[in-house]
Amino acid sequence: MSACRRVVTLLDAYADGELEPEHVLEMEAHLADCHGCSSRLQLEHAMKKSLRRQVYAEAQPSEAFQDRILASFQAEAEREAVGKLESSQRGAMLSWSSIVPLAAAAAIALFWSSHTDNPVKAVSAGNSDGNHASILNVEQLLDQIVDRHIDRSKPEFTEPALLDGMEPEVGVPVHFPSLAQYGARWQGGRIVPLHNQNGTLNTASLKFLVDGHRVTVYVYNSERLALGSPLKRRVVGNEPVYTGWKRGYSIATADRHGVGYAVATDLGEDEGAEIVASLH
Amino acid sequence: MSHLTTLLAVGSRLTRSTAEAEDLVQDTLLKALRAREHFTPGSNMRAWLLRILTNTFINRYRRGGLERSVLDGPDADPLADGWIGASTMEAMRDPESRAMRALLEKEIVAALDELPEEFRLAVVLSDVEELSYKEISEIMGCPIGTVMSRLHRGRRLLKRRLYDHARTLGIVGPEEEVGKPAQERAGEAVVDLSSYRRKASNA
Numbered sequence: 483m484s485a486c487r488r489v490v491t492l493l494d495a496y497a498d499g500e501l502e503p504e505h506v507l508e509m510e511a512h513l514a515d516c517h518g519c520s521s522r523l524q525l526e527h528a529m530k531k532s533l534r535r536q537v538y539a540e541a542q543p544s545e546a547f548q549d550r551i552l553a554s555f556q557a558e559a560e561r562e563a564v565g566k567l568e569s570s571q572r573g574a575m576l577s578w579s580s581i582v583p584l585a586a587a588a589a590i591a592l593f594w595s596s597h598t599d600n601p602v603k604a605v606s607a608g609n610s611d612g613n614h615a616s617i618l619n620v621e622q623l624l625d626q627i628v629d630r631h632i633d634r635s636k637p638e639f640t641e642p643a644l645l646d647g648m649e650p651e652v653g654v655p656v657h658f659p660s661l662a663q664y665g666a667r668w669q670g671g672r673i674v675p676l677h678n679q680n681g682t683l684n685t686a687s688l689k690f691l692v693d694g695h696r697v698t699v700y701v702y703n704s705e706r707l708a709l710g711s712p713l714k715r716r717v718v719g720n721e722p723v724y725t726g727w728k729r730g731y732s733i734a735t736a737d738r739h740g741v742g743y744a745v746a747t748d749l750g751e752d753e754g755a756e757i758v759a760s761l762h
Numbered sequence: 763m764s765h766l767t768t769l770l771a772v773g774s775r776l777t778r779s780t781a782e783a784e785d786l787v788q789d790t791l792l793k794a795l796r797a798r799e800h801f802t803p804g805s806n807m808r809a810w811l812l813r814i815l816t817n818t819f820i821n822r823y824r825r826g827g828l829e830r831s832v833l834d835g836p837d838a839d840p841l842a843d844g845w846i847g848a849s850t851m852e853a854m855r856d857p858e859s860r861a862m863r864a865l866l867e868k869e870i871v872a873a874l875d876e877l878p879e880e881f882r883l884a885v886v887l888s889d890v891e892e893l894s895y896k897e898i899s900e901i902m903g904c905p906i907g908t909v910m911s912r913l914h915r916g917r918r919l920l921k922r923r924l925y926d927h928a929r930t931l932g933i934v935g936p937e938e939e940v941g942k943p944a945q946e947r948a949g950e951a952v953v954d955l956s957s958y959r960r961k962a963s964n965a
């Protein structure tokens with residue numbers, strides 16, 4: 483009983499992952515032997531799990547509420563713009579468009595949140611199930627990349643300045659890819675989650691039209707998602723890239739210092755490879 | 763989970779009203795937008811927003827700080843929740859989902875909402891939002907030791923409430939494993955909510 487008494491004072495901290503390492507061994511040794519304390523710990527975990535589920539089940543923002551928040555951000559951005567114009571002698575030099583996107587970017591960052599706050603187990607080709615599973619994994623992900631390439635749903639935004647706001651959600655900086663040399667027309671962007679049995683990883687999906695052909699650029703954290711084999715490795719310029727086909731669409735991927743790029747196109751394999759090699 | 767959902771979840775438990783939570787979240791976001799230069803890039807934005815939410819709530823509804831709870835109440839014996847035995851604790855859980863039994867889980871938000879605010883907020887920030895003790899202490903403006911005590915007491919009250927509910931539903935029987943003489947138990951710390959209320963209003 484006195485062992486339980488001692489351990490119970492540390493049980494909350496242990497359950498919360500806040501117990502100092504020097505007490506953890508003692509705690510775990512006791513839990514292995516003591517049915518009462520391990521039941522107590524399991525009940526703590528069960529309460530946490532139920533709380534999380536139920537509190538969130540009751541707190542889904544309605545469409546009307548989301549609209550109201552967006553409208554209030556817009557109004558705030560306009561107030562700021564007017565304030566800046568009035569306080570500036572050369573007010574005319576300040577364009578509204580330089581201020582409004584800033585507030586809107588803040589809005590988007592708030593709406594999108596960050597998984598970097600609370601890392602979730604994300605997809606990775608190098609999982610413990612071995613090579614075969616990882617190839618299946620990549621096939622599964624390429625399928626989703628094609629699904630989202632051909633999907634016609636409206637982009638979440640079309641203002642390129644808002645790309646900055648995607649970083650917290652995607653986990654890596656997202657820059658506007660200049661595909662000007664291909665005569666690309668920007669269509670808009672959205673966050674696209676990719677799923678597999680290990681979890682979910684958010685990517686930035688950026689859509690373009692090149693000569694009437696669709697080009698979708700995905701930007702993601704390549705430390706958590708490797709899209710290589712079964713695609714073929716090749717070198718374009720000096721850049722190593724992976725290319726291949728999925729359901730009639732060409733796919734090309736590249737990794738630039740932790741930032742992953744995948745391009746899905748209605749164009750050919752060489753065009754996809756050239757586009758992905760030009761991204762950085 | 764978007765920050766908007768997070769703020770609405772925590773705000774709903776603080777205000778216990780969807781309409782008030784929506785107003786609170788809107789105020790919070792506008793304040794955050796105006797104060798955006800004060801946010802340190804790379805730090806935890808969710809914790810920063812939750813601090814603004816908490817302060818906004820206090821300024822708006824609770825000029826004197828969060829609803830009082832008894833800080834120096836009887837809490838000396840950490841085994842004071844020894845009233846509940848291992849088999850009862852097991853009966854309250856669902857082994858499959860590793861959560862509470864579905865019937866109890868349905869009651870958990872109502873049980874949470876009955877906790878004094880200081881306990882309720884600590885429990886939400888830790889158990890729902892999974893913030894660290896340090897982050898919670900910054901949000902609630904109190905030492906880490908106080909956070910731990912609020913969490914411990916909040917969870918104990920919650921457990922008590924769910925146990926009572928399990929009794930009502932007949933999921934668990936009367937507690938047989940108390941193993942203490944009745945006289946000893948009578949003098950033990952009172953952990954049910956109504957006695958906390960009484961103490962709080964007398965304090």
Ligand SMILES: [Zn+2]
Pocket residue numbers: 485486489512516517518519520
């Ligand atoms: Zn024990």
